Amino acid sequence: MTLPARASAIHDGVATLVGRANGFAARRPSPPWLQKLRTAGVSAFEKLGFPSTNDEDWRFTNLAPLARTAFVLSPDEVSLAERTAALELEARLGPLGLSSPGPRIVFVNGRPLRWNAGALTSGVSFEWLKRVLAHSPERVERALVAPAPEGDSSNKFFGALGDAFLDDGVVLRVPANTSIEEPLFILHVATPAWSSEAPRMVHTRNLFTFEENSSATVVEAYLGGSGPSLMNARTDVTLAKGARLNHVKLQLEGPEAFHVGQLAVDHAAGAHAASHVFSFGGKVVRNEIAMSLRGEGATTELNGLFCATSGQHVDCHTLIDHALPRGSSVELYKGVLDGTGRGVFDGKILVRAGAVRTDARQTNRNLVLSNSALVDSKPQLEIHNNDVRCTHGSTTGRLDADAVFYLRSRGLSPEAARALLTYAFGSELIEKVPSADVRAFLENHLRAWLPANLAAPEAR
Amino acid sequence: MNLLEVTNLHAAIEEDGTEILKGINLVIRPGEVHAIMGPNGSGKSTLAHVLSGRPGYTVTQGTALFLGKDLLAMPAEIRAREGVFLAFQYPVEIPGVSNTYFLRTAVNTVRKHRGQPELDAIDFLALLDGKAKLVEMEEALLNRSVNEGFSGGEKKRNEVLQMAILDPKLAILDETDSGLDIDALRIAAAGVNALRDGSRGMLVITHYQRLLDYIIPDFVHVLSDGKIVKSGDKELAKELEAKGYSWIEKGPVVTAPTAAGVASR
Numbered sequence: 139m140t141l142p143a144r145a146s147a148i149h150d151g152v153a154t155l156v157g158r159a160n161g162f163a164a165r166r167p168s169p170p171w172l173q174k175l176r177t178a179g180v181s182a183f184e185k186l187g188f189p190s191t192n193d194e195d196w197r198f199t200n201l202a203p204l205a206r207t208a209f210v211l212s213p214d215e216v217s218l219a220e221r222t223a224a225l226e227l228e229a230r231l232g233p234l235g236l237s238s239p240g241p242r243i244v245f246v247n248g249r250p251l252r253w254n255a256g257a258l259t260s261g262v263s264f265e266w267l268k269r270v271l272a273h274s275p276e277r278v279e280r281a282l283v284a285p286a287p288e289g290d291s292s293n294k295f296f297g298a299l300g301d302a303f304l305d306d307g308v309v310l311r312v313p314a315n316t317s318i319e320e321p322l323f324i325l326h327v328a329t330p331a332w333s334s335e336a337p338r339m340v341h342t343r344n345l346f347t348f349e350e351n352s353s354a355t356v357v358e359a360y361l362g363g364s365g366p367s368l369m370n371a372r373t374d375v376t377l378a379k380g381a382r383l384n385h386v387k388l389q390l391e392g393p394e395a396f397h398v399g400q401l402a403v404d405h406a407a408g409a410h411a412a413s414h415v416f417s418f419g420g421k422v423v424r425n426e427i428a429m430s431l432r433g434e435g436a437t438t439e440l441n442g443l444f445c446a447t448s449g450q451h452v453d454c455h456t457l458i459d460h461a462l463p464r465g466s467s468v469e470l471y472k473g474v475l476d477g478t479g480r481g482v483f484d485g486k487i488l489v490r491a492g493a494v495r496t497d498a499r500q501t502n503r504n505l506v507l508s509n510s511a512l513v514d515s516k517p518q519l520e521i522h523n524n525d526v527r528c529t530h531g532s533t534t535g536r537l538d539a540d541a542v543f544y545l546r547s548r549g550l551s552p553e554a555a556r557a558l559l560t561y562a563f564g565s566e567l568i569e570k571v572p573s574a575d576v577r578a579f580l581e582n583h584l585r586a587w588l589p590a591n592l593a594a595p596e597a598r
Numbered sequence: 599m600n601l602l603e604v605t606n607l608h609a610a611i612e613e614d615g616t617e618i619l620k621g622i623n624l625v626i627r628p629g630e631v632h633a634i635m636g637p638n639g640s641g642k643s644t645l646a647h648v649l650s651g652r653p654g655y656t657v658t659q660g661t662a663l664f665l666g667k668d669l670l671a672m673p674a675e676i677r678a679r680e681g682v683f684l685a686f687q688y689p690v691e692i693p694g695v696s697n698t699y700f701l702r703t704a705v706n707t708v709r710k711h712r713g714q715p716e717l718d719a720i721d722f723l724a725l726l727d728g729k730a731k732l733v734e735m736e737e738a739l740l741n742r743s744v745n746e747g748f749s750g751g752e753k754k755r756n757e758v759l760q761m762a763i764l765d766p767k768l769a770i771l772d773e774t775d776s777g778l779d780i781d782a783l784r785i786a787a788a789g790v791n792a793l794r795d796g797s798r799g800m801l802v803i804t805h806y807q808r809l810l811d812y813i814i815p816d817f818v819h820v821l822s823d824g825k826i827v828k829s830g831d832k833e834l835a836k837e838l839e840a841k842g843y844s845w846i847e848k849g850p851v852v853t854a855p856t857a858a859g860v861a862s863r
């Protein structure tokens with residue numbers, strides 16, 4: 139049987155990746171359970187391949203361009219060129235840049251570059267997964283071999299690939315009753331692809347454990363240069379009773395980047411997670427959040443701002459699983475689409491039979507700035523008991539013409555008026571971020587992203 | 599030179615071509631206050647919109663000169679920078695943009711256009727403070743998003759505040775008195791009166807003679823079915839208050855169109 143050219147390119151892409159994963163596993167001597175995990179990842183991926191748009195969870199996102207690109211792993215050694223490029227990119231983070239004093243782990247093309255302890259609270263471990271795997275793998279065995287949370291769709295594909303290439307990431311453990319004030323930073327820099335090289339891929343895995351009544355803010359930032367790259371990033375979090383996580387994801391890669399990210403948070407009773415996603419595009423970007431509320435009275439908050447311009451595709455996929463009584467979730471995702479940019483919001487709220495007195499609110503609002511931009515919104519409520527309060531709403535629209543005229547009637551140019559209104563639309567999400575430095579960075583970044591420049595709105 | 603000279607202005611709704619303004623003639627000289635009254639739907643707001651450059655209307659005939667320049671050829675923001683200000687009948691809510699930031703952006707845009715130095719944060723706050731007192735605007739409202747959740751009266755006071763800060767040459771007030779209680783009306787009127795000087799012109803659209811007790815007009819015009827059907831002094835407003843519009847609507851056009859303006863068509 140001959141496959142159509144396109145399908146065969148994808149098929150070859152899968153075969154190439156499988157070959158690379160096998161070669162990689164052979165270079166990493168590991169305990170049997172880890173070998174098994176990688177091998178299982180390889181065979182699962184070999185069987186599944188990349189998701190197609192026939193898969194309901196990937197209906198709006200075509201991965202063929204990703205599948206056709208032959209990505210390679212970076213060699214173990216970080217080159218001088220990579221170091222230099224990484225520093226340059228990191229410096230562009232402004233208030234979150236090189237001089238930022240907090241605890242920080244920096245990767246370049248997936249390999250360790252720098253670790254700053256900052257004023258890390260004693261008893262907290264914040265370390266490279268690779269070191270843990272080398273010296274005391276038993277510490278992470280349970281977390282790594284745990285079955286994927288139910289309904290977490292992309293685990294099937296990218297989770298398998300992540301297992302196959304499992305190598306590094308960050309292990310964070312916050313002891314009981316400990317609060318970390320300063321945000322912990324995990325920074326991934328993809329250096330610009332040097333012309334002679336094949337595009338790089340990174341598969342990274344973070345494991346966070348929050349013990350009872352602990353709390354911390356974690357910022358994951360993904361930076362990149364020009365040229366294609368693939369980031370497959372997964373963060374698994376376990377929150378014990380009463381633990382609180384603020385998670386901020388800044389997706390800031392270049393226009394050719396492919397990015398698939400997953401955050402899965404398991405909430406025990408009374409635990410709270412707030413996720414803030416800021417995604418500024420790439421060739422194809424997929425941000426997945428799976429919040430699983432498996433303790434009574436657990437609460438979660440999901441905020442997201444996704445922006446895409448010409449040639450970009452950003453897909454936000456969220457799942458909130460209410461499994462036990464008296465949980466609550468509040469979700470607000472906003473999309474800003476310009477040029478030929480394409481956005482997707484697919485948000486599911488599942489309320490199980492036992493999850494009585496659940497309070498869930500979901501809102502998706504999208505702003506379309508051009509005639510050729512497009513956004514697909516697919517809110518889904520699946521409720522299995524009657525004693526709940528759930529609301530959801532989704533709107534997609536253009537800038538309010540009356541508001542544009544109002545601003546013009548006060549002297550603002552049409553471009554300034556549109557930029558100000560677009561900024562105001564997105565800034566609602568920035569204001570929710572619990573770190574002044576991150577907010578300051580995002581304010582600048584959003585302003586720079588806008589079609590016309592705006593003066594600094596220091597009044598708000 | 600006349601501040602505003604509108605001659606035989608015809609304007610239609612762009613979408614369906616319905617003609618709303620059917621030959622407006624109006625001359626405002628520096629320092630004059632003109633009131634426009636007239637029944638609902640007669641075209642008062644449309645006139646205000648067409649003069650301030652709101653999209654959605656087509657001018658099919660006539661001219662409007664602002665200090666001798668072709669007003670209709672200017673985009674809305676240039677009219678604003680040149681000194682035309684419209685206080686909206688229905689001010690727009692702009693979530694996420696603080697009133698203070700908005701005012702500062704606007705004033706500096708306008709000042710730049712007029713060749714004046716931009717105001718820094720401190721100078722701006724001093725200006726804002728003074729003008730906010732004039733309209734008795736509380737500080738809390740200045741820090742909130744533009745008009746978001748403002749009461750009807752607060753929105754109207756915010757319009758007067760913007761006018762005071764932008765310092766226009768011609769202010770068009772579209773029912774700035776509607777929705778104001780007695781005290782708010784007095785405050786808003788005082789704000790407007792404080793801006794009266796020998797040069798600033800005002801076009802005050804209102805349904806109520808009451809406002810004109812505070813802002814005493816030099817001329818009162820009645821707009822009906824897209825035309826000015828009667829003009830007079832402040833006594834006309836009192837007459838309208840007593841008798842309504844019916845006695846006038848079918849009557850002859852009293853305004854003398856500027857002969858030159860009509861002849862030139």
Ligand SMILES: Nc1ncnc2c1ncn2[C@@H]1O[C@H](COP(=O)(O)OP(=O)(O)OP(=O)(O)O)[C@@H](O)[C@H]1O
Nearest residue numbers: 611618636637638639640641642643644645654687
């Ligand atoms: N954008 C528009 N589309 C359709 N019709 C319009 C539009 N703008 C104005 N009109 C119509 O034009 C007529 C004049 O409206 P306008 O708002 O100018 O009246 P007005 O004199 O200000 O009335 P009011 O006293 O109620 O404020 C009305 O019949 C109105 O419905």
Ligand SMILES: [Mg+2]
Nearest residue numbers: 642643644687
């Ligand atoms: Mg009106």
